[in-house]
Amino acid sequence: MALGGQGAPLVPAFHNAVFSEPEQDVVVVNIGGIANLTFLPAKTGNNTQGITGFDTGPGNALLDDWHAKYHQERFDESGRWGASGTTNQSLLDALLKYEYFSRSAPKSAGREVFNLDWLNHYFSLVCQA
Numbered sequence: 001m002a003l004g005g006q007g008a009p010l011v012p013a014f015h016n017a018v019f020s021e022p023e024q025d026v027v028v029v030n031i032g033g034i035a036n037l038t039f040l041p042a043k044t045g046n047n048t049q050g051i052t053g054f055d056t057g058p059g060n061a062l063l064d065d066w067h068a069k070y071h072q073e074r075f076d077e078s079g080r081w082g083a084s085g086t087t088n089q090s091l092l093d094a095l096l097k098y099e100y101f102s103r104s105a106p107k108s109a110g111r112e113v114f115n116l117d118w119l120n121h122y123f124s125l126v127c128q129a
Helices: 012-019 061-071 077-083 089-096 116-126
Strands: 026-030 034-040 052-058
Touching: 012 026, 012 034, 012 052, 061 077, 061 116, 089 116
Parallel strands: none
Antiparallel strands: 026 034, 034 052
């Protein structure tokens, strides 16, 4: 945070320790509940300059919350329910217009932003119009 970050995601330090390469840049994508990515420039000694990480938006949090509410299971076991669906392009287009997605990094978000109320707002605008 002292260097201009927002405190989340906290994984870039871990990604640097585990995945950095001396000869090439590395990008780590972590889908998780809230998805994030970390950019690790080619490592030169202990230099950590240029490492950046930020939340990209909802990962599995919305799917898990929706599935728990409507299927009475904590999560979509093996992704079976998710694999049975199709993309609602109109809904996806509306969701992607949310200002968070056009904001520059660094940025962070959690379930206080991406939750079922947020999803239902867009769902009611697009799917029930």
